[in-house]
Amino acid sequence: MTERKPPGVSFESWVDRQIHEAQERGDFSRLPGFGKPIAGLERPYDEAWWIKQKMQREGVSMLPPALALRKEVEDVPAAVAAARTESAVRRILTEVNEKIERAVRMPPEGPPLHLKPFDVEATVRRWREEHRPA
Numbered sequence: 001m002t003e004r005k006p007p008g009v010s011f012e013s014w015v016d017r018q019i020h021e022a023q024e025r026g027d028f029s030r031l032p033g034f035g036k037p038i039a040g041l042e043r044p045y046d047e048a049w050w051i052k053q054k055m056q057r058e059g060v061s062m063l064p065p066a067l068a069l070r071k072e073v074e075d076v077p078a079a080v081a082a083a084r085t086e087s088a089v090r091r092i093l094t095e096v097n098e099k100i101e102r103a104v105r106m107p108p109e110g111p112p113l114h115l116k117p118f119d120v121e122a123t124v125r126r127w128r129e130e131h132r133p134a
Contacts, residue, residue, distance in 0.1 A: 066110025069103055072096060073115055080127055089127045093120045 005014045022028060029035075040049065055061075061068045076096055083089045097117040107113065 064110030065108030066103070066113055069099055069108065069113065070115070072099070076118065080123060081130070083127065086124060086128065089124055090120060093118045093123055 003018075005011060046052070063071065073096060076092065079092050080089050083092060097120070100113075100115050100117050103113055103115070
């Protein structure tokens with residue numbers, strides 16, 4: 001929109017005319033989410049909604065590193081149960097074990113961890129038993 005407001009036309013009517021012309025061209029119907037309800041209208045207003053949404057989209061955590069690692073460790077059993085292959089189980093456990101070992105050597109900011117690495121072989125054995133064909 002490079003058009004300037006003509007002299008003698010109120011700002012409100014000039015903007016209204018541009019909106020009306022855009023509607024006639026169908027500019028609004030091509031926007032993402034057109035015709036869908038606005039997400040989050042049922043929740044109370046939060047001034048920081050856009051920050052939280054961006055952080056969630058980009059996978060950024062607001063937790064201190066120690067608590068973020070604890071949360072990741074908490075989520076491991078569900079991730080292992082949902083894994084489709086033994087190699088996926090081993091990869092999940094290996095990745096989190098490496099993070100735990102790094103945190104034990106160089107404790108991150110936040111509360112004490114008190115975490116121990118997962119026993120990969122025992123966990124894989126349990127996974128095999130649970131995923132054995134019937």
